[in-house]
Amino acid sequence: MADVELSFCVVNTSQRELLVRGLDAIARERAAVPFATETIVLDNGSRDGSAEAARAHAAVDTVVALPRRRGKGLNDSDVLRRARGRYALLLNEDSELRPGATLALHAALEADPRSACAGAALRRPDGTGQASAWRFPGVGSALAAALFVHRRFVVQSRGASVRRVDWAQSAAMLVRRCAAEEVGWLDPAFFVYSDEVDFQKRLVDAGWHNLYVPGAVAVHHEQLSTDVVPRRRIVEMSRNRDLYMRKHHGAGAARAVRWLTAWAYAVRAGAALVLPGHSAARYWAHVEATLHPERGEGLREAAEEYNRAGTTAPGG
DSSP states (O other): OOOOOOEEEEEEOOOOHHHHHHHHHHHHHHHOSSSEEEEEEEEOOSSSSSHHHHHHEEEEEEEEOOOSSSOOHHHHHHHHHHSSSSSSEEEEEEEEEETTTHHHHHHHTTTTTTEEEEEEEEEEESSEEEEEEEESSSHHHHHHHTOOHHHTTTBOSSSSSOOOEEEOOTEHHHHOOOOOOTTSSEEEEEEESSSHHHHHHHHHTTTTTEEEEEEEEEEEETTSSSSOOOHHHHHHHHHHHHHHHHHOOHHHHHHHHHHHHHHHHHHHHHHHHTTTTOOHHHHHHHHHHHTTSSSSSHHHHHHHHHHHHHHHTOOO
16 A cells, blocks of 8 residues: 555544544545545544444544543544554544645645644535634733734634644644654643644744645534533633643733633623623623633533443443
């Protein structure tokens, strides 16, 4: 078999139907590229038949079925280490590549030897655009959000040409594996959220840079991004944003970002009281979790409960 050029790496957590749709898209992409590829699916302790569906799919070469649920940073590092390609295309189970996306991402990294990651342009299922690249978090970006000018000064996924960005969302992101190995993969301390931000920040600090590739499109179904967001997800998002700030900018900057971010959510909570289709309770939950990221239970604790339930269930 020819040397693998690119590895499709999918991490799935109990989303069998979306996983199969994504694998169907990978099959189409594999048939269209002029180089050798492989597909690795890491199933994150699912109990909905996801691993069995992946094993039965013609596009899949390797299935890693975890007996227990783990965090995203650890799982993405696992598939990156297992990949045999020079490049690894990280995909969420709810990401569906559009035709030509793989070639566009590959061409972008090939043309720029010091680029480490290339993020696709994300679309919602209805075809509308979704922000997918941003400036790194910091006091400045938090201030822009507090002044409600973040779309202009923080969002970087714009334009029709490949461009350098601080960080791109990892829902559909091609990674140069040698660069990832150089910085020690993703940090497992980030259970989920901010894991790819920290990863790309460390890549930039090591002399690499990251790209946004508008010619590569992926539909991001975002099955978990609804107006009714579980509080544990809000807690996890807040605690990992705070972890990122303390790791890269120190306690003082982390404190400033907490207050600025809480202010932005508090204003939204007030507006939601009179605007239809918005949840004031959801925004206020963000305020509380942002100001006190050390409190409450997040997705890490939810995974621990899920794992305990699996070991105590009959036959589990």
